Amino acid sequence: MSRIASILLPLPLSEAFDYSEPEGMDLHVGDQVAAPLGSRLVHGVVAALRDADGGNRPLKPVDARIDAPPLPPNALEFIQWAARYAVSDPGQPLAMALRGARAPKAKPAKVIEITGLTPAKLTAARAQVLAVAPQGFASSADLARAAGVSPGVIKGLIEEGVLALRLIEADPRFPEPDLALAGPELNVSQAAAATELKTMMAAGGFNVALLDGITGSGKTEVYLEAVHAALAADPDAQVLVLLPEIALTQAVIARFEARFAAAPGEWHSDIAPPQRRKVWDGVATGLCRIVVGARSALFLPFRKLTLVIVDEEHDTSYKQEDGFIYQARDLAVARAKIEAASVILASATPSLESLRNAETGRYRWLRLTARHGVARLPDIQLVDMRASPPASGFWLSPPLVEALKATYAAGEQSLLFLNRRGYAPLVLCKACGERMTAPDTDSWLVEHRYSGRLVCHLTGFSMPKPAACPHCGALDSLVSIGPGVERVEEEAKALFPEARIAVFSSDTLWDAREARNLIAAMEEGQLDILVATQAAAKGHNFPNLTLVGVVDADLGLRGGDLRAAERTYQLLAQATGRAGRKDRPGRALLQTYAPEHAVMQALQAQDRDAFTTAELHERDMAGLPPFGRLAALIISGPDPMALEAFVQILAQAAPNADGVQVYGPADAPLGLVRGRRRKRFLVRADRTVDLSAYLAAWRARARPPAAIRLAIDVDPYSFL
Ligand code: ADP
Numbered sequence: 001m002s003r004i005a006s007i008l009l010p011l012p013l014s015e016a017f018d019y020s021e022p023e024g025m026d027l028h029v030g031d032q033v034a035a036p037l038g039s040r041l042v043h044g045v046v047a048a049l050r051d052a053d054g055g056n057r058p059l060k061p062v063d064a065r066i067d068a069p070p071l072p073p074n075a076l077e078f079i080q081w082a083a084r085y086a087v088s089d090p091g092q093p094l095a096m097a098l099r100g101a102r103a104p105k106a107k108p109a110k111v112i113e114i115t116g117l118t119p120a121k122l123t124a125a126r127a128q129v130l131a132v133a134p135q136g137f138a139s140s141a142d143l144a145r146a147a148g149v150s151p152g153v154i155k156g157l158i159e160e161g162v163l164a165l166r167l168i169e170a171d172p173r174f175p176e177p178d179l180a181l182a183g184p185e186l187n188v189s190q191a192a193a194a195t196e197l198k199t200m201m202a203a204g205g206f207n208v209a210l211l212d213g214i215t216g217s218g219k220t221e222v223y224l225e226a227v228h229a230a231l232a233a234d235p236d237a238q239v240l241v242l243l244p245e246i247a248l249t250q251a252v253i254a255r256f257e258a259r260f261a262a263a264p265g266e267w268h269s270d271i272a273p274p275q276r277r278k279v280w281d282g283v284a285t286g287l288c289r290i291v292v293g294a295r296s297a298l299f300l301p302f303r304k305l306t307l308v309i310v311d312e313e314h315d316t317s318y319k320q321e322d323g324f325i326y327q328a329r330d331l332a333v334a335r336a337k338i339e340a341a342s343v344i345l346a347s348a349t350p351s352l353e354s355l356r357n358a359e360t361g362r363y364r365w366l367r368l369t370a371r372h373g374v375a376r377l378p379d380i381q382l383v384d385m386r387a388s389p390p391a392s393g394f395w396l397s398p399p400l401v402e403a404l405k406a407t408y409a410a411g412e413q414s415l416l417f418l419n420r421r422g423y424a425p426l427v428l429c430k431a432c433g434e435r436m437t438a439p440d441t442d443s444w445l446v447e448h449r450y451s452g453r454l455v456c457h458l459t460g461f462s463m464p465k466p467a468a469c470p471h472c473g474a475l476d477s478l479v480s481i482g483p484g485v486e487r488v489e490e491e492a493k494a495l496f497p498e499a500r501i502a503v504f505s506s507d508t509l510w511d512a513r514e515a516r517n518l519i520a521a522m523e524e525g526q527l528d529i530l531v532a533t534q535a536a537a538k539g540h541n542f543p544n545l546t547l548v549g550v551v552d553a554d555l556g557l558r559g560g561d562l563r564a565a566e567r568t569y570q571l572l573a574q575a576t577g578r579a580g581r582k583d584r585p586g587r588a589l590l591q592t593y594a595p596e597h598a599v600m601q602a603l604q605a606q607d608r609d610a611f612t613t614a615e616l617h618e619r620d621m622a623g624l625p626p627f628g629r630l631a632a633l634i635i636s637g638p639d640p641m642a643l644e645a646f647v648q649i650l651a652q653a654a655p656n657a658d659g660v661q662v663y664g665p666a667d668a669p670l671g672l673v674r675g676r677r678r679k680r681f682l683v684r685a686d687r688t689v690d691l692s693a694y695l696a697a698w699r700a701r702a703r704p705p706a707a708i709r710l711a712i713d714v715d716p717y718s719f720l
Contacts, residue, residue, distance in 0.1 A: 002052045005062055007035045007044040010095035016047045020059040030070035032101060034063040043102055045071050068101055069284035075301040078335050082326065087695045087712045092324035097299040100280025103273035106170035110138045112163055119162045125149040129157060172281060174288045177260035179232050183224055190218045193366040194225040200364060201229055206337045210358040211346040213368025215577025216375050219346045223309050224259050226344060230307040231289060237306040241292045242332060244315035246270055247515045247535050253292050267293030270512045295320060295328035298335060305339045308332050313345035313354060314570050319717045327715055348577060349570040355612055356626040378579040378586035380604050382595040394491055395483040400549045400589050401495060407547040408499055408528055416488055416531045417575040418551040421505045422446040423487045424480030427454060431474035440675040448507060449486050459674050488551055489531045499528040504536035534571060543582040548575055553590040561719040562624060569599050569611055623684060629691050632716040633681040637708040640677050646708050647679045653701035657694055659686035670720040
């Protein structure tokens with residue numbers, strides 16, 4: 001009897017499409033196939049197979065099975081679960097899951113080899129070629145050059161069969177982790193945490209632990225032990241380690257290499273396509289046992305995932321805001337549940353969501369409260385900028401400058417932290433007051449001195465800084481307002497002309513390699529002062545760093561969204577936690593205009609629990625996450641009238657449900673992006689409500705017209 005294959009396609013379609021299975025193709029669920037759609041062939045995955053019942057209308061046949069590893073059933077289930085959760089079409093997470101499957105394989109390497117045949121005539125030139133050939137050459141031209149002969153000599157030897165070109169397929173294997181190696185001896189509290197993790201993993205099934213340890217307490221060492229236990233327990237077991245920043249992967253990969261004498265599979269946006277394909281295939285076939293990667297590694301086709309680690313679990317870059325909108329930490333827990341795997345969430349400043357789960361006993365709570373060895377947490381001092389302001393036009397206060405001087409004089413390193421890229425966040429005309437804004441977006445243009453351009457950080461639009469004000473035409477009237485990292489670097493250079501100073505931000509570094517080099521230079525003590533955005537403020541170990549200066553501690557508190565205080569606390573605790581990680585004590589100075597704010601007080605007192613308890617209480621009173629759930633609907637379109645009309649229809653269509661409140665429509669704070677007007681709804685729901693189902697029902701009642709886009713953001717982090 002013939003069968004029908006439901007094929008999931010990586011396209012915005014609400015469901016799988018049916019095709020007939022050609023005779024003899026013998027498909028299985030998870031197989032990758034090419035299926036016709038309109039006039040083209042699309043790379044899809046078999047989601048289900050069923051017997052045809054005869055009464056069906058004729059279906060198009062599947063074109064071909066693609067010779068590649070199938071998607072394991074759990075991966076397929078996860079994709080469908082994630083789509084439902086995010087109120088998206090399954091094609092979106094499927095496209096992410098297939099990203100590596102569709103990357104080209106590494107081309108086979110070419111080598112010219114000596115076959116063993118004796119040449120008919122051995123000239124001096126030929127002898128020279130045969131002498132150097134064993135060194136291994138990939139082309140005739142290379143070999144000819146090395147031997148100092150003309151390419152014709154090589155050609156002749158190949159024709160005679162003395163030399164032959166051989167293709168060597170790229171090795172699909174990954175080095176096997178060496179489980180006989182031992183890690184460092186754990187201290188008492190680390191050992192206790194590692195033991196508890198091993199007990200949890202040995203029990204089997206889905207379990208989550210929150211590894212809550214101050215910066216430098218050895219969380220990484222502890223989770224490496226858990227990885228060891230997972231790999232040792234089962235020769236097929238696979239482990240996934242998620243990291244929030246690509247800049248962190250190198251250091252963590254180096255630690256895995258040191259621990260297991262084997263490099264793990266690496267996965268993030270900077271990986272070249274053939275390597276991406278190798279990791280994908282390796283994960284799908286079980287050859288790759290450890291993956292260290294960014295959030296999208298979550299969609300890899302693991303065959304037997306038994307342990308998932310989310311490092312810096314509080315980090316907001318786990319939230320993907322465009323395309324398929326998801327929170328990777330939350331999806332990691334969901335994936336582990338499907339796989340019946342263990343999860344370790346590690347952080348020095350856990351999210352309130354995870355803390356709440358630990359408090360209620362849903363997660364095991366493992367705390368490390370001291371730094372390893374003699375290292376201590378840095379002393380934290382608040383600099384009241386009202387009492388000790390910097391000179392006009394400068395950003396570093398006298399106490400911070402003094403601290404920088406003392407640190408530099410002692411031959412130690414400083415980090416100046418400012419979470420703002422570029423030179424100045426605002427450029428205005430002192431003649432007419434005009435603020436330079438992007439042409440089609442509600443945002444100020446940020447001045448970048450390195451590139452000499454004004455840049456919109458939202459859309460990437462940029463223009464050279466004009467000589468005259470575009471509004472009033474006044475010459476040389478544009479002034480830079482406020483500091484970005486480039487401006488702080490300028491100030492530091494003026495203060496310390498002899499010092500070695502560098503900036504670390506995504507605009508000043510061209511690629512991941514340059515970022516790695518700068519991190520390495522800092523680790524090795526080749527820099528005195530590093531001025532950095534958050535990209536360098538997390539996770540790194542700079543042994544000689546003893547001073548952290550936070551240029552604008554209040555920055556994250558402005559705007560005041562749901563997580564402003566929580567995020568500020570986390571970011572500043574991370575940034576200040578870079579100091580004093582070895583034997584030298586560290587200190588941190590926080591420049592603030594609001595020293596009385598609860599966040600600043602908690603940071604100074606190093607009393608995280610007081611802060612989180614107060615913050616959790618406020619969230620509880622307001623029914624906000626983690627006590628209630630939120631979702632945002634963002635509606636955008638080029639025509640304000642059409643947008644308004646649709647938004648009204650959408651408002652009317654909102655289903656009534658117990659425990660759900662809908663706020664809006666309201667103009668989005670970012671009312672115009674790339675020429676599109678934006679409106680928002682905010683939905684709050686009790687935890688018991690199936691919010692995804694509610695949103696799906698709502699959306700089904702009001703499909704947007706063609707020019708209007710409706711994005712649904714479950715558990716939003718951005719309220720712009
Ligand atoms: P965290 O991940 O909590 O910030 P790390 O695991 O990076 O902490 O540890 C901080 C530093 O202390 C690292 O350089 C690490 O190698 C070292 N360290 C931690 N625990 C030990 C240990 N038991 N023995 C030796 N060195 C350790």
